[in-house]
Amino acid sequence: MINGKHMDWECIQIMGPGGLMVLAKSIRYNDGRDADPAYDGKGKISGRIRKGYTAEAELEVPRAEGDDLMGALGSGFMGKAEFSIIVAGGDDGSATSFSDTLSECVITGRELSASQDNEVVWKLTVKPKEILTNGVKPVV
Numbered sequence: 001m002i003n004g005k006h007m008d009w010e011c012i013q014i015m016g017p018g019g020l021m022v023l024a025k026s027i028r029y030n031d032g033r034d035a036d037p038a039y040d041g042k043g044k045i046s047g048r049i050r051k052g053y054t055a056e057a058e059l060e061v062p063r064a065e066g067d068d069l070m071g072a073l074g075s076g077f078m079g080k081a082e083f084s085i086i087v088a089g090g091d092d093g094s095a096t097s098f099s100d101t102l103s104e105c106v107i108t109g110r111e112l113s114a115s116q117d118n119e120v121v122w123k124l125t126v127k128p129k130e131i132l133t134n135g136v137k138p139v140v
Contacts, residue, residue, distance in 0.1 A: 008022040009092060014059075017083040018072045023065050025121060027087060029057035029102060029132045031138055053139045057085070057102055063112070066122030070107070078107050085126070104129035 014021040034051040061069070071076035088099040109125035130138060 013088050014046075015086040016069055018068060021061060021065060021069075023062045025060040025062070025119075027057065027059050027072050027085075029055070029087075029100075029128070029131060031055035031128075033139060053130065055102070055128045057105070057128060057131075059085070059124045059126055060121050061124070063120040063122060066110075066124065067139070069124075073107070078110075080106065082106055082129075085128070099134055101132040102126070102128035103132065 003133045012027075014024045014027055024056050026111045031054065033053045037045040038047045040046040068091040070077050073083065082104045085102040085105055086099060087102070096137065105128045107124050108127050111123040111125075112120065113123060114120040132138075
């Protein structure tokens with residue numbers, strides 16, 4: 001919070017392979033790494049077994065902006081072409097207070113949404129290799 005104001009959508013900029021995605025409607029991303037229990041011979045937890053790291057994102061953009069993104073990636077864009085997305089924000093023109101990098105993303109799914117009185121949008125499912133929070137790697 002800066003000067004009593006919380007960050008909101010207007011504070012966020014999304015950079016894709018073609019530059020600033022001015023018309024992006026929303027972005028959601030998450031990552032995780034499971035750790036299952038390891039048991040001793042008596043059925044008690046003796047430690048943890050680390051599993052693989054996973055990350056995913058969903059980006060919603062107007063049809064024209066989504067078409068531009070897929071066109072820039074070229075034929076075979078789904079599951080093949082890699083690009084990064086940077087989500088950064090700061091409040092009221094101040095210095096950037098956060099910057100998340102979704103690195104080496106591939107588009108793995110898409111959904112077109114159109115309805116009366118609403119803009120036609122692409123909802124793109126994206127799988128990043130990793131999500132860095134202010135440059136910090138989640139796993140090493």
